Amino acid sequence: MANHKSALKRNRQSLVRKARNSINKTKVSTAFKKVRAAIAGAPQDAPELLKKAASTISKAASKGSLHKRTAARRISRLSRQVHLATRAAAAAAEASEAPSEA
Numbered sequence: 044m045a046n047h048k049s050a051l052k053r054n055r056q057s058l059v060r061k062a063r064n065s066i067n068k069t070k071v072s073t074a075f076k077k078v079r080a081a082i083a084g085a086p087q088d089a090p091e092l093l094k095k096a097a098s099t100i101s102k103a104a105s106k107g108s109l110h111k112r113t114a115a116r117r118i119s120r121l122s123r124q125v126h127l128a129t130r131a132a133a134a135a136a137e138a139s140e141a142p143s144e145a
Contacts, residue, residue: 067108071117074099078121086132089125096121 045051074096081089097118104114 064108067103067106070099071103082124082128086128089128093122093125
């Protein structure tokens with residue numbers, strides 16, 4: 044344990060920052076899980092959830108909980124997954140609506 048006054052203050056500050064970072068990272072993780080669940084279940088809802096997740100990730104990066112490049116990479120990967128899922132869902136819906144020519 045720290046003995047100097049400045050070291051004690053530094054310890055208090057680090058505990059506060061750790062708690063704040065933990066809260067932000069938990070929010071990011073939850074947003075990821077919601078988007079991935081939407082991709083697996085109902086892809087038409089995924090773009091709206093992606094907007095919220097991207098906002099949450101950007102906020103965490105702006106507060107310093109995540110590095111800005113890490114945030115950009117995560118948003119990029121998530122948006123690519125949403126795009127592929129919505130495109131596949133649209134193609135499946137289009138195929139099921141098209142009359143069979145047998």
